[in-house]
Amino acid sequence: MKIIVVNDSVYPLTMGGSHRCVFEQCRELSALGHDVVCVTANEAAVARVQEPGGFYLSTYRRSENSLAKALGFITEPARIIGAILREKGGEPVACLSVQMFPSLLGLIWNVPKLPPFYYVYHGSYAREMWTQLWPRFKRSLKVSDLLGALYGAMMIPVERWVLGHGRFPVVVLSNYTRRQLIDDLGVKDDRIVVVPGGCDTQHFSHSAEGRARIRARFGVDDDTSMIISVRRLEERMGLDCLIEAYADLRQRSEKKVKLVIVGKGSQRDYLERFAYERGLSSNELAFAGFVPDAELPDFYSAADLFVMPSLAVEGFGLPVIEAMSCGVPVLATSGGGHSDLVAAIAPQCVVPQATARALADALVDIFSGRTKLPDRSACESYARQFSWGRYCSGNLAVIDRVLAQKSPPAQTRA
Structure with missing residues (x-):
């Protein structure tokens, strides 16, 4: 099965927790025999290269300007995924795992005949952008930081509307983010699936x-x-x-x-x-x-x-x-x-x-x-109860759910 995973970055390009989750998800899915492409930003654009984790990485150039970078998260994944969908031959894309809200927005707006997809909510992108860039602007007084902060503030109601009114499943890693989706963004509980993150407990052990x-x-x-x-x-x-x-x-x-x-x-x-x-x-x-x-x-x-x-x-x-x-x-x-x-x-x-x-x-x-x-x-x-294998299995269960919802009803004989 061909699966595309979309995020703003991936471990080890960036060391954040969500980036590690993306890496481990791609690695585990690849180990199970799936054809996995991770679409993300980087310092340089790379068409497609196989990572040591076994999956393929397709990157676009990330701007250093706060606002330009934010807009790139909308347009660039849609451009790359649109090109992948137009490729002749090979296995068709079965499912998208989208883990960055601007990229989700760009895909919905710009990619016709979008394959089945689900969204992984690591937290409010819009609120994080506002809370991070507004204090930075007050220290730096840079116009780019001000525009980025205002962009984040404007995206808050957009994020609430898209997530609250969509029909696609939403994966969260904790009950806290589940409650946040229900209370703050109006997402119905039956659309939310809690899949806790993992840890390599053999590597992270006492020494x-x-x-x-x-x-x-x-x-x-x-x-x-x-x-x-x-x-x-x-x-x-x-x-x-x-x-x-x-x-x-x-x-x-x-x-x-x-x-x-x-x-x-x-x-x-x-x-x-x-x-x-x-x-x-x-x-x-x-x-x-x-x-x-x-x-x-x-x-x-x-x-x-x-x-x-x-x-x-x-x-x-x-x-x-x-x-x-x-x-x-x-x-x-x-x-x-x-x-x-x-x-x-x-x-x-x-x-x-x-x-x-x-x-x-x-x-x-x-x-x-x-x-x-x-x-x-x-x-x-x-x-020890948190493993990347369990995290991958949880995501696969959501993929099965998405594909089942998109499948045509079975034909019955007269």
């Missing part, structure tokens, strides 16, 4: 050797606890909230604790200034920068606590499962798929408000011993 090596690298001795957060350094990730909460913890607790933030992004300089202004030295807070996937299990293993301080648009929360798979308990802000994951194993580790004060209070309770954390065995056992 005593890795723990010792990473703790030594950052000067963390046996008497010091280590907090880690693995995030893209962007506005909605809540890292300034975490830094402020950590500074508060340092004032209120005698416990020796070091914070290590892993990741890269546009807010790196801002976050370093933010930490400096709160009196935090490199001995207390370290920015590790980008860490390749091969080394991440060692970083997780080195930690005594993983913190997920997201402020918005967290459809699943892949780092939560990766950390738990390495035996590390997680503290999470509420209001996202990540908090659903944590609440299922440790409801006491969900912070009711995504504020620095609430996060600091939770950290003080943890390091004073008032809040009990799940042990390593419990974390590892919980993480």
